[in-house]
Amino acid sequence: MAEAEILLAAPRGFCAGVDRAIEIVERAIAKFGRPIYVRHEIVHNTYVVNDLKEKGAIFIEDLADVPPGATLVFSAHGVPKSVEREAEARGFNVFDATCPLVSKVHVEVAKLRKEGYEFIMIGHKGHPEVEGTMGQLDGGIHLVEEVADVQRIHPEQTEKLAVVTQTTLSVDDAAEISAAVKARFPNVREPKQQDICYATQNRQDAVKFLSPQVDLVIVVGSPTSSNSNRLREVARKLGTESYMIDSADELKPEWLEGKARIGLTAGASAPDILVRRVIERLRELGAVSVRTLDGIEETVKFPLPKGLKLGDAGEVNLSHLR
Numbered sequence: 677m678a679e680a681e682i683l684l685a686a687p688r689g690f691c692a693g694v695d696r697a698i699e700i701v702e703r704a705i706a707k708f709g710r711p712i713y714v715r716h717e718i719v720h721n722t723y724v725v726n727d728l729k730e731k732g733a734i735f736i737e738d739l740a741d742v743p744p745g746a747t748l749v750f751s752a753h754g755v756p757k758s759v760e761r762e763a764e765a766r767g768f769n770v771f772d773a774t775c776p777l778v779s780k781v782h783v784e785v786a787k788l789r790k791e792g793y794e795f796i797m798i799g800h801k802g803h804p805e806v807e808g809t810m811g812q813l814d815g816g817i818h819l820v821e822e823v824a825d826v827q828r829i830h831p832e833q834t835e836k837l838a839v840v841t842q843t844t845l846s847v848d849d850a851a852e853i854s855a856a857v858k859a860r861f862p863n864v865r866e867p868k869q870q871d872i873c874y875a876t877q878n879r880q881d882a883v884k885f886l887s888p889q890v891d892l893v894i895v896v897g898s899p900t901s902s903n904s905n906r907l908r909e910v911a912r913k914l915g916t917e918s919y920m921i922d923s924a925d926e927l928k929p930e931w932l933e934g935k936a937r938i939g940l941t942a943g944a945s946a947p948d949i950l951v952r953r954v955i956e957r958l959r960e961l962g963a964v965s966v967r968t969l970d971g972i973e974e975t976v977k978f979p980l981p982k983g984l985k986l987g988d989a990g991e992v993n994l995s996h997l998r
């Protein structure tokens with residue numbers, strides 16, 4: 677790679693929901709002392725999780741591993757109602773870091789269920805957000821992962837059917853599956869706006885703009901991160917070679933051979949420090965310049981939960997954690 681240029685996608689990296697979730701854990705540690713328990717990885721990023729472990733967070737999957745009276749944070753992906761109930765029964769001091777855009781889907785599902793709706797959820801089986809959303813109800817929600825699944829589901833009725841989606845899907849794939857749902861169930865109720873969140877949409881749009889301008893797209897993100905995986909797929913679908921890496925160490929020099937323009941982006945859970953380290957590594961390997969492409973400026977910010985806001989009794993001081 678001689679004298680290559682790096683093109684940075686915009687926007688990239690942290691979204692408002694991830695920012696908020698990390699801040700909730702940091703503030704809980706500052707206010708209540710270590711350790712703070714977190715159900716599931718707060719966001720799907722190895723660096724973020726390891727950093728919070730060092731600061732005093734303990735990540736668990738099973739609430740039985742949390743001692744009585746402890747402070748517990750739910751991850752940004754949300755939790756099923758059963759987990760909420762169990763946490764309450766065990767008497768934990770709970771802070772909910774579920775992204776407000778995921779909570780919005782939970783509220784909608786509960787509201788429509790009361791009106792008698794059944795649901796078709798478009799999402800990835802086993803992803804914690806899907807488990808959380810499906811777990812808002814005791815039944816009546818059918819998961820489809822791909823177009824072929826649409827023929828396999830058997831709702832009890834078709835008069836009141838509604839579609840919900842995971843927030844971090846491929847916008848194009850979700851549209852294709854939605855169209856198949858609509859073809860089989862013409863009366864289906866679709867969300868007023870796609871449940872796919874602004875951050876997922878904007879990062880995919882930025883990769884669509886970036887990909888035709890470069891020879892290679894590098895996505896910074898952890899393997900478990902749904903939205904990061906989708907960014908790599910978007911680039912590949914446009915015919916651009918693309919790889920996802922968790923850190924600069926995973927960058928393979930042979931990917932760069934003969935490449936004059938390297939595109940770089942990051943999933944919504946990947947911190948900027950990882951992008952800066954990848955840029956450093958690319959410079960060591962011969963990149964000579966960095967240019968940020970034009971893109972949407974994001975101004976979304978979500979409020980913190982009660983009890984952790986600045987100005988709450990016992991104001992939280994984070995200076996020793998950063």
Ligand code: SF4
Pocket residue numbers: 691692693694752775776777778843844873874875876903944
């Ligand atoms: S990717 Fe979207 S839904 Fe997920 S935390 Fe970020 S803003 Fe919320």
